[in-house]
Amino acid sequence: MDDLKVIVPEDFGRRMSIGVFLVRDLIIFVAVFVGFVSLALLIPGIWAELGIVISGIIIAWLFAFHKVDNLDYYSYLSLKYTHRKRKFLFSPIELFDDEKTLYNGNAFFRIIRVDNGIPFDFMSYPDKIDRLIIFEKMLNACDFPMQFIVKTMKIKADVFDSLIREKSHLAEEYRALIRKFTEGVHIQIYYVVVPVFRWELKGDDVKVLYRKASEILDIRTGVVLEYLNVLGIGGEVVKGAHNIYNVIKTAV
Numbered sequence: 115m116d117d118l119k120v121i122v123p124e125d126f127g128r129r130m131s132i133g134v135f136l137v138r139d140l141i142i143f144v145a146v147f148v149g150f151v152s153l154a155l156l157i158p159g160i161w162a163e164l165g166i167v168i169s170g171i172i173i174a175w176l177f178a179f180h181k182v183d184n185l186d187y188y189s190y191l192s193l194k195y196t197h198r199k200r201k202f203l204f205s206p207i208e209l210f211d212d213e214k215t216l217y218n219g220n221a222f223f224r225i226i227r228v229d230n231g232i233p234f235d236f237m238s239y240p241d242k243i244d245r246l247i248i249f250e251k252m253l254n255a256c257d258f259p260m261q262f263i264v265k266t267m268k269i270k271a272d273v274f275d276s277l278i279r280e281k282s283h284l285a286e287e288y289r290a291l292i293r294k295f296t297e298g299v300h301i302q303i304y305y306v307v308v309p310v311f312r313w314e315l316k317g318d319d320v321k322v323l324y325r326k327a328s329e330i331l332d333i334r335t336g337v338v339l340e341y342l343n344v345l346g347i348g349g350e351v352v353k354g355a356h357n358i359y360n361v362i363k364t365a366v
Contacts, residue, residue: 142174143174143175144174146174149170150169150170150171151170153166153170154167154170207362209355210324210328212328213353214351214358215324215327215328216358217324217327219312220311220312221309221310221311221312222324222327223331224307224331224335224352225305225307225351225352225358225361226306226307226308226335226338226342226349226350226351226352227303227304227305227349227351227352228303228342228348228349229342230348231304231347232347245345248341248345249345251341252337252338252341252342255337256334256337256338258309258310260308260309261307262304262305262306262307263304263305263307263361264304265302265303267300267301267302267303268300269299269300305352308331308334308335310330310331314330335351339351
């Protein structure tokens with residue numbers, strides 16, 4: 115594991131901070147707390163004022179420092195209720211000119227196809243631990259949500275039959291053997307969906323938002339692909355309307 119090298123952009127995940135607290139979180143805490151203090155000054159009675167101030171400290175801490183799924187509480191609520199509004203609404207998906215970035219009204223996203231699998235059951239215990247450590251590092255490096263899609267496909271014997279062009283008794287035996295061993299056999303293809311949500315961006319012009327989201331997606335997909343390569347399985351961003359449609363129709 116000493117030779118593990120993963121290239122992560124220098125500005126990836128970097129935010130201004132004071133000590134262990136992010137400046138943005140401190141600003142949110144002070145703003146919410148000051149609001150409650152201002153409200154307390156308008157209400158007579160020491161106990162009422164004290165109750166409002168204490169409530170302000172709790173709510174300010176909740177909004178500023180409490181994390182849900184690695185999101186600050188405000189962003190979590192925004193994502194949750196935005197998703198709820200669209201829960202029963204099927205938004206048309208738009209594919210941009212780069213043939214890989216999609217937009218569904220709620221998020222811009224790209225789809226990564228995992229090239230190979232890992233024979234985990236046949237690996238030694240130390241090798242399993244190495245792979246798990248790398249996978250854990252990948253999840254920790256990705257400070258954004260991801261969706262994993264598994265597409266199951268049945269193996270068709272016709273594909274192998276077409277490779278046997280010879281017409282003979284031996285060839286027919288090979289074809290029968292192939293049909294026997296491919297019957298009921300399925301393979302799995304894995305995909306990773308990497309999004310940038312609308313609430314992460316500022317503005318209303320979709321073209322401007324696309325340019326901003328595209329820069330962020332370049333970084334996010336780059337990090338995921340680097341770790342997939344380190345895992346030894348590799349991957350690539352799915353491009354083209356036909357290929358993307360085949361993935362999406364499996365996930366919906």
